[in-house]
């Protein structure tokens with residue numbers, strides 16, 4: 001019996017998706033492709049290269065990188081034993097796999113590596129609008145650059161992206177310090193939280209991960225932490241000048257941002273720069289892209305000391321904010337009025353497609369009227385009409401569907417004609 005079903009629940013019909021996952025249907029795929037294409041072109045301009053990692057890995061990779069005590073690893077991963085009894089997990093995010101691949105394949109020999117990826121991630125969360133159990137991310141990782149330049153460049157790339165997509169988003173930045181300064185701040189924060197009335201979750205976090213108390217959404221916790229000490233006031237000299245450096249570069253490029261000292265990010269591996277791009281138009285799911293610096297992650301996973309920084313954006317959420325996109329129009333719809341005409345047109349249809357034209361046709365024939373109806377419905381720019389007399393003369397009727405005009409065109413002129421129209 002399924003975990004979710006009780007004995008009274010109807011049997012799940014086997015041709016339904018699993019709860020929390022979704023088909024992306026033909027009406028939606030143009031929007032997905034547009035987003036992917038816009039990102040690919042942008043990554044290319046910034047000299048990022050694509051990497052494609054497997055969707056499942058050893059569970060230990062995620063436990064070691066994301067943190068064994070995080071919600072993701074403790075509660076949300078799809079973890080299973082394979083037929084050899086090895087514990088595997090579907091990837092809940094992209095960074096761990098990219099770093100694993102970077103170490104395993106000798107990419108860390110390069111002084112600077114810029115990678116991007118896109119694909120599905122998996123988390124067993126409570127499904128809601130813009131949050132699915134199979135969701136899709138586009139992300140980037142840069143390894144080997146320590147200074148604030150690359151932080152600013154990455155934020156610039158995202159700024160370009162949101163400008164191109166015309167999305168109303170806000171950049172929030174913070175520094176969450178480093179292993180030199182964060183432990184002292186955590187002690188100060190813990191002491192300050194002693195008197196606060198916190199939710200059950202945060203009472204636990206106060207000892208395990210007190211930084212997370214700062215980004216709890218519970219009203220009581222928000223109120224209880226209004227006067228909490230800010231990490232920005234407790235950064236060491238190096239972290240402080242890094243953070244100042246990032247801001248100076250953003251200002252030089254006229255990229256607007258706000259400082260959000262409460263933003264601490266959910267994953268253990270972050271250090272120094274943390275950032276989120278948020279929107280007010282998606283209700284509770286207000287983050288569309290997020291990331292930060294993870295200077296110790298590569299070493300933590302057994303690699304060389306290589307500073308890193310990256311981000312991921314949620315495709316579903318970005319698409320909820322975007323105008324729907326339509327499939328491009330067909331160039332031509334072919335109406336053949338008999339079996340002979342249809343057979344005679346096959347080479348031309350093939351030739352037109354080879355020449356780059358989008359060609360649709362009515363399979364199975366039908367009357368002129370019914371085929372013209374289909375041509376109109378197809379949205380094609382032109383319709384080619386060929387009956388007995390056209391076939392005999394070699395002059396075909398070409399109708400411009402937008403203007404309603406029709407003319408005779410020699411068969412060997414049609415491709416040229418449509419291409420130049």
Ligand SMILES: [Zn+2]
Pocket residue numbers: 177178179180181182235236237238239240
């Ligand atoms: Zn520091």
Ligand SMILES: [Zn+2]
Pocket residue numbers: 198199200201202213216217218221
């Ligand atoms: Zn709380």
